[in-house]
Amino acid sequence: MPLPDERGYFGSFGGRYVPETLMPALEELTAAYQEARRDPSFWQELEYYLQQYVGRPSPLYFARRLSEYCRGARIYLKREDLNHTGAHKINNTIGQILLARRMGKKRIIAETGAGQHGVATATAAALFGMECAVYMGEEDMARQALNVFRMRILGATVVGVTAGSRTLKDAMNEAMRDWVTNVDTTYYLIGSVAGPHPYPVMVRDFQRVIGVETRRQVQEQTGRLPDVIVACVGGGSNAMGIFHPFLEDREVKLVGVEAAGCGLETGKHAATLNRGRPGILHGSKSYVLQDEDGQINLAHSISAGLDYPGVGPEHSYLKETGRVVYTAVTDGEALEAFQLLCRTEGIIPALESAHALAQAVRMAGEMPQDAIIVVNLSGRGDKDVQTVARALGGEG
Amino acid sequence: MKGNRITQRFSALAQEGKKGLITYITAGDPDLDTTARLVETMIEAGADLVEVGIPFSDPVADGPVIQQASARALANGVRVKDIIRMCAGIRQKSTGVPLILMTYYNPVFQYGLENFARDAARAGVDGLIVPDLPFEESEELLGHTDRYGLALIPLVAPTTTEKRLAAMAPAVRGFVYCVSVTGVTGAREEIHTDLAKFMQKVRRHIQLPCAIGFGIAGPAQAAAVAPYCDAMVVGSAIVDLVARAGTGDPAPAVASLVREIKCAIEKCA
Numbered sequence: 099m100p101l102p103d104e105r106g107y108f109g110s111f112g113g114r115y116v117p118e119t120l121m122p123a124l125e126e127l128t129a130a131y132q133e134a135r136r137d138p139s140f141w142q143e144l145e146y147y148l149q150q151y152v153g154r155p156s157p158l159y160f161a162r163r164l165s166e167y168c169r170g171a172r173i174y175l176k177r178e179d180l181n182h183t184g185a186h187k188i189n190n191t192i193g194q195i196l197l198a199r200r201m202g203k204k205r206i207i208a209e210t211g212a213g214q215h216g217v218a219t220a221t222a223a224a225l226f227g228m229e230c231a232v233y234m235g236e237e238d239m240a241r242q243a244l245n246v247f248r249m250r251i252l253g254a255t256v257v258g259v260t261a262g263s264r265t266l267k268d269a270m271n272e273a274m275r276d277w278v279t280n281v282d283t284t285y286y287l288i289g290s291v292a293g294p295h296p297y298p299v300m301v302r303d304f305q306r307v308i309g310v311e312t313r314r315q316v317q318e319q320t321g322r323l324p325d326v327i328v329a330c331v332g333g334g335s336n337a338m339g340i341f342h343p344f345l346e347d348r349e350v351k352l353v354g355v356e357a358a359g360c361g362l363e364t365g366k367h368a369a370t371l372n373r374g375r376p377g378i379l380h381g382s383k384s385y386v387l388q389d390e391d392g393q394i395n396l397a398h399s400i401s402a403g404l405d406y407p408g409v410g411p412e413h414s415y416l417k418e419t420g421r422v423v424y425t426a427v428t429d430g431e432a433l434e435a436f437q438l439l440c441r442t443e444g445i446i447p448a449l450e451s452a453h454a455l456a457q458a459v460r461m462a463g464e465m466p467q468d469a470i471i472v473v474n475l476s477g478r479g480d481k482d483v484q485t486v487a488r489a490l491g492g493e494g
Numbered sequence: 495m496k497g498n499r500i501t502q503r504f505s506a507l508a509q510e511g512k513k514g515l516i517t518y519i520t521a522g523d524p525d526l527d528t529t530a531r532l533v534e535t536m537i538e539a540g541a542d543l544v545e546v547g548i549p550f551s552d553p554v555a556d557g558p559v560i561q562q563a564s565a566r567a568l569a570n571g572v573r574v575k576d577i578i579r580m581c582a583g584i585r586q587k588s589t590g591v592p593l594i595l596m597t598y599y600n601p602v603f604q605y606g607l608e609n610f611a612r613d614a615a616r617a618g619v620d621g622l623i624v625p626d627l628p629f630e631e632s633e634e635l636l637g638h639t640d641r642y643g644l645a646l647i648p649l650v651a652p653t654t655t656e657k658r659l660a661a662m663a664p665a666v667r668g669f670v671y672c673v674s675v676t677g678v679t680g681a682r683e684e685i686h687t688d689l690a691k692f693m694q695k696v697r698r699h700i701q702l703p704c705a706i707g708f709g710i711a712g713p714a715q716a717a718a719v720a721p722y723c724d725a726m727v728v729g730s731a732i733v734d735l736v737a738r739a740g741t742g743d744p745a746p747a748v749a750s751l752v753r754e755i756k757c758a759i760e761k762c763a
Binding site for chain 2: 105118122274386393
């Protein structure tokens with residue numbers, strides 16, 4: 099049976115848990131997406147922008163020096179960091195902007211944690227001449243000043259959120275409030291495979307291009323499918339994008355990597371699938387970090403992009419079915435992997451992606467030399483260099 | 495549903511030809527003793543039904559006033575089970591006034607749907623409002639609330655289509671909460687929605703009483719809204735008075751606002 103079902107459920111996860119004001123808008127969006135999905139001209143237009151503007155396909159790069167360092171499996175990097183604006187987020191924003199335009203919407207809102215989705219949204223809005231407001235927690239604005247500046251240059255309004263933890267969770271609350279208020283004119287461009295139906299399936303469909311390309315590229319370069327694919331999971335869109343075209347290939351092991359922050363036992367982490375339990379947050383039923391009363395816990399990660407107490411519902415489903423294994427990597431391990439990639443390959447990865455890299459390095463040493471690991475290098479690390487410098491005591 | 499206090503209260507109001515006043519307060523802001531006292535104050539001042547909010551960490555349907563009240567209550571460590579116990583205490587003192595709990599779905603889900611319905615009903619709670627639970631997702635909870643005689647009260651919005659109203663009509667219990675604006679809770683200077691048209695649309699599909707809420711700041715707006723509904727909900731304006739009182743006693747200000755609004759809708763002035 100194709101997932102999700104018509105109510106937006108992946109097994110027992112997903113659905114639509116939003117104020118009634120938004121339900122007609124979600125119905126409208128679902129209908130518009132179903133219609134666009136069946137329209138070849140929609141995909142042709144998307145493909146045009148992905149090739150000519152985003153720069154797809156992104157390379158699948160054999161990281162020879164990194165692999166030699168690990169003394170084990172061959173590690174390949176899917177270079178989403180080379181996309182225009184520096185991350186996988188642009189695949190989805192171009193897709194959704196084209197849809198918003200079909201729906202006749204003139205104003206776009208978004209929420210952002212690390213700022214990559216905000217920059218990608220501001221970029222796509224500029225490209226199509228739409229008004230754009232991006233909600234961002236003030237804590238994240240401080241951590242990601244470079245991306246705040248980029249969004250403003252691109253013509254977007256960045257709205258600082260002072261409520262709660264001042265991070266992605268609160269930015270998402272504020273974006274939903276804006277949408278409830280301006281639902282007639284406004285398109286809410288969600289950046290991950292989270293939120294109410296149809297966002298999880300729609301964002302996954304727009305990010306599948308990562309996995310589709312990887313599949314072709316790895317076969318061209320090695321003559322076979324990889325043994326392992328590793329991707330980081332905050333909300334989970336880059337992971338869903340690269341995993342999805344491999345779900346039926348049982349011989350390919352899929353590993354999602356969450357942020358263990360200061361350590362899973364410290365309570366200061368963002369490892370929703372490892373340490374959370376099913377609940378309802380931001381419009382869908384999925385794993386959530388929460389207390390006994392169902393109050394949402396604060397997440398912690400050195401990476402603003404992973405610092406989220408929820409996760410996309412399809413990941414919850416893939417966890418429960420056992421198809422994907424979800425591990426966690428600490429701030430310290432991610433920082434080590436960050437430096438390792440810089441020095442062995444001359445690539446500065448996003449801290450999000452460094453979590454996936456750390457897991458790959460962990461696994462590679464225990465695998466034979468003819469084994470193949472693909473790491474989704476979901477974004478570049480320019481935005482994170484100050485965070486890394488602070489963490490390393492100003493030396494980097 | 496058996497002779498629920500909500501149904502009885504609306505029948506009594508209809509017989510007297512009066513409009514009902516539903517007042518909202520966030521439980522645990524600043525503490526549960528104050529909340530219990532304020533509920534009694536509001537009842538004495540003329541509230542016909544009282545809505546008690548269980549705070550949630552991520553209240554996406556609420557504006558800043560209730561959002562901040564929720565944050566204060568949670569910072570004070572208020573727990574769901576303590577709020578239900580507080581309701582039982584209020585019920586012992588005030589027999590006739592319907593009590594309604596308002597909260598988001600996750601606290602109810604974590605408490606356990608059946609446990610929540612059972613414990614709330616046993617505490618003397620009459621109704622439940624869950625703003626992030628549209629009727630498509632409410633079937634399971636409705637099974638439990640119906641079993642324990644708790645009315646699961648739905649919200650409808652100006653954006654709600656006729657098709658949706660028709661589909662949800664069989665699942666409406668107690669009354670229907672009509673959101674007067676597209677937006678979040680909070681007092682507003684003006685309500686731009688065409689209430690006459692909106693309420694006509696709702697009443698074409700739903701025969702139960704209609705309450706209007708969101709944005710009613712004071713007596714003048716209450717009087718303006720009254721002709722279109724059977725009852726109205728005043729929330730943020732009251733919660734704001736609690737916040738303004740700080741460490742002082744908010745009861746006098748709350749009592750006087752409730753009396754003024756009650757007076758305005760009964761045209762007693």
